[in-house]
Amino acid sequence: MTYGTGSLPALGTVRARLDAALDATAHAWLHAALADAAARPAPGAPEHGVEPWELRFAEAARRTGDEHADAARLLLLHAARADTATLTALYTQGTAAERRAVLLALPHLVEGPGALPLIEDALRANDTRLVEAAVGPYAAAHLPAHAWRHAVLKCLFTGVPVDALARLTERALGDGELARMLGDFADERTAAGRPVPDDLHRVLALTAPEPLKDGRADPHGKES
Known part of the structure; x- marks a missing residue:
């Protein structure tokens, strides 16, 4: 188990x-x-x-x-x-x-964010077992937006499946800054002749703005 x-x-x-x-x-x-x-x-x-x-x-x-x-x-x-x-x-x-x-x-x-230093330490590691464990429910609840976006990129860079990211859909929704960072990451990979992870396109799709009640998309997305 x-x-x-x-x-x-x-x-x-x-x-x-x-x-x-x-x-x-x-x-x-x-x-x-x-x-x-x-x-x-x-x-x-x-x-x-x-x-x-x-x-x-x-x-x-x-x-x-x-x-x-x-x-x-x-x-x-x-x-x-x-x-x-x-x-x-x-x-x-x-x-x-x-x-x-x-x-x-x-x-x-x-309960609170007091253990975030442990999450931050794990996300600095190159051990994928630690990265995967670090992006679970505790990180989803307490990591600030900027740090959480870098956690997403860390998963993509190290090959940790984005399914490990708790509340991914919720936190990525309408996040224009995350979309920009993903685009930059994809451009860097392409310029270096390296493949773009399939998971990147999946997360990028999640960053689309949430539709408003009249069917239009929210043009603003999330704040940083």
């Missing part, structure tokens, strides 16, 4: 699917790991080194398999009531796979 990026599954659904996919040994590990996470001190309590649940977070892939690690880590973070400071520490110290799990967990755990 993989935990996708463009949509936000309910935690109950994630747990049910993971329970159904794991064998008895992995299921026992998950049960113990979630108990460790639930028993952690409340965020802000005095620290006492690495906590047991953090070790569980790191070993999740080895215990559940790579295909289930994202889901297991999401459930651990939720059970541990991980706040932005905890998520930032895990991201900063973690492997690429652990960083991906933190990014995927953000919309479940962080």
